[in-house]
Amino acid sequence: MPVETAYDPKDMLFRHLGPTGLKVSVFSLGGWLTYGGxxxxxxxxxxxxKAWDHGVNTFDTAEVYANGESEVEMGRALKELGWPRDEYVLTTKVFFGTGRKEPNTRGLSRKHVVEGLKSSLKRLEQPYVDVVFAHRPDYATPMKEIVEGFTQVIRNLNLAYYWGTSEWTAAQITEATHIAERYNLIAPVVEQPQYNAFHRERFEVEYAPLFNQFEYGTTIWSPLASGLLTGKYNNGIPEDSRFATNKAFFENTVNELQSEAGKAKIEKVKKLSEVAERLGGNVAQLSLAWALKNPNVSTVILGATKVEQLEDNFKALEIYKKIDDKVLEEIEKILDNKPKPAPTYNRESWGSLSLDNPKVFAAALKNNKPHPQTLELDLVDWPHMRKALGYRNDAERVHGLPARDYIDKMVLGLDIRSPQITVPNLHTLVLSHVPMNTTLVQAIDFEVLRSLTIMSCPHWYIFVLAVEWRQVPVKLKKLEIQESWPRLVQQPMLNTVIQRRFS
Incomplete structure (x- = not known):
């Protein structure tokens, strides 16, 4: 469970925002589709x-919301309310711009990251924000430039304290983190994804390595599935609902609601309502409390057009305290949509690799086969390896080297003090349970390698994408990917890359 703190006299809980020391209220207030609109x-x-009176200290907006008017309205209100700036957390997002058509007024080029945030701060009437998000990934801008841009607004311009991502893939977040470590830049610390009882796969499965490896934080949006989990759509679409007042935006959602799958969701909402009533609340409160039960949720973003909506939502804290394992099991049976977890390996030993001295394995491999033609490597217990190496996360250093570099070199059986890691004569490579990343691409001569087997390897997709990004010549005759997450059937982009580069 997350470490939570309550501050009197307000009945609100607080969690750390990912790996940072920043404390955010478990409920925050967002300005999407409301303020300025x-x-x-x-x-x-x-x-x-009203949010402040209930202990909320975190407020979220974006440059694109109402084409900048959301920031204007929130900034005006904050100025008039006059709260001490050191008592609240303010976040905004850049990428989409404010509706202008000029070529550099959107995206994540260094120019728009800097200029976009400066414009946001003018609208907010603030000297800085606590967190600035990359609102979407930018496939047209090099990742290094993106990380440099956010580092600049934090380190050089003092316009923000942290930066995060929104709706990025785990591969993109991991790449940004590794680039930051390699070039002494600032890594992202938080993701803003959609997460609710009907939208779970990315958060619970794809992002799982981010939570374990980087302690990545999250500020989740749409916790009530655009209102579906309030029960208001059980008998049709009310005239004053978001689905009715924002028909163009929610057209696909409305169409789905009227399908057989949508009707099945409504039946689940009705059953969840019975559980909520038994706990003394309603289905919206139960749904918010359910999201909070996930320890990887830092804060749940609420949207409200009326004060009464907030009052009702905050009662979810009482439901949260009543949800035990038995209730969670009952909810899971109703939802019947728990994502299948990615393969994890947590055995008590890892064969020839000693928990007492993992460097023994590296030395033995290096001495026996300094330039092997065939290498079969099975590391079945990645968590124990991290523990044996004595570091908590990838930011910590081991013997003056980034911990990740140390592990990469150890895995390949090479001297950890060597500035380069290469396996020039490798013809056949079989990797099982080996954490993979871009460093391995540098180590292998793909013009020599003919057979590659990847079995249950964390982050294998980073390895594959790195081959694509670096345009590495490949002459493989055999490529097998078995039981590795993400599954290829769910990743059309990876399928395309593999067919183009490895076939």
Missing amino acids: TQKGDIVKQILQ
């Missing part, structure tokens, strides 16, 4: 004040 003026200030 459907709501302006005093009502915005009233909603913010």
Whole structure:
């Protein structure tokens, strides 16, 4: 369970934002589709004040929300409310711009990261934000430039304290983190993904390595599935609902709601309502509390157009305290959509590799086969390896080297003090349970390698994508990927890369 702190007299819980020391309320307030759009003026200030009165200290917006007007409304309200700046956390996002069509007014080029954030701060009437998010990945900008841009606004311009991602893939987040470590830049610390009882796979499975490896934080949006988990759509679409007032935006969602799959979801909402009533609440409160039960959720972003909505949502904290393992099991039976976890390996030993001295394995491999033609490597217990190496996360150093570099060199059986790791004559490579990343691409001569087997290897997709990004010549005759996450059938982009580069 996450470490939570309560501050009197407000009945609110706080969690650390990922690996940082920043404490955020488990409920935060967002401005999407509301402030600057459907709501302006005093009502915005009233909603913010109600959230503040209940202990909320975190407020989220973005440059694209209402084409910048959300930031204007939130900034005006914060200024008029006059809260001490060191008591609240303010976040915004750059990528989409504010509707302008000029070529550099959107994306994640260093120019737009800097200029976009400066424009956001003017609208917010703030000297800085606590967190700035990359609102989407930018496939047209090199990852190194993206990381450099966010490092600049934090380290050089003092416009933010942290940066994060929103709807990035685990591979992209991992790449950004590794680039930051390699070039002494600032890594992202938090993701803003969609997560609710009907939208689980990416958060619970794809992001699992990020939580374990980087302690990555999350600020989740749409915890009520755009209102579906409130029960308001059980008998049709009310005229004052978001589905009715934002028909164009929610067209696909409305169509799905009217399908057989949508009707099945409504039946599940009705059954969840019975559980909620037994706990003394409603289905919306139960759904929010369910999301909070996931220890990898740092904060749940709420949206509200009325003060009464917030009052109702905050009662989820009482439901949260009542949800035990038995209730969670009951909810799982109703939802019947728990994602299949990625393969994990946590055995008590890893064969010839000693928990007492993992360097023994490296030395033995190096001495016996300094330049092997065939290498079969099975490391079935990655968590124990990390523990044996004596470091908590990838930011810590081992013998003056980044811990990840040390492990890469140890895995390949090479001197950890060597500035380069190469296996020039490798013809056949079989990897099982080996954490893979871009460093391995540098180590292998793909013009020599003819057979590659990857079995249950964390982060294998980073390895494959690195071959593509670096345009490495490949002459493989055999490639097998078995029981590795993500599964190829769920990754069309990876399928395309493999067919183009490895076939």
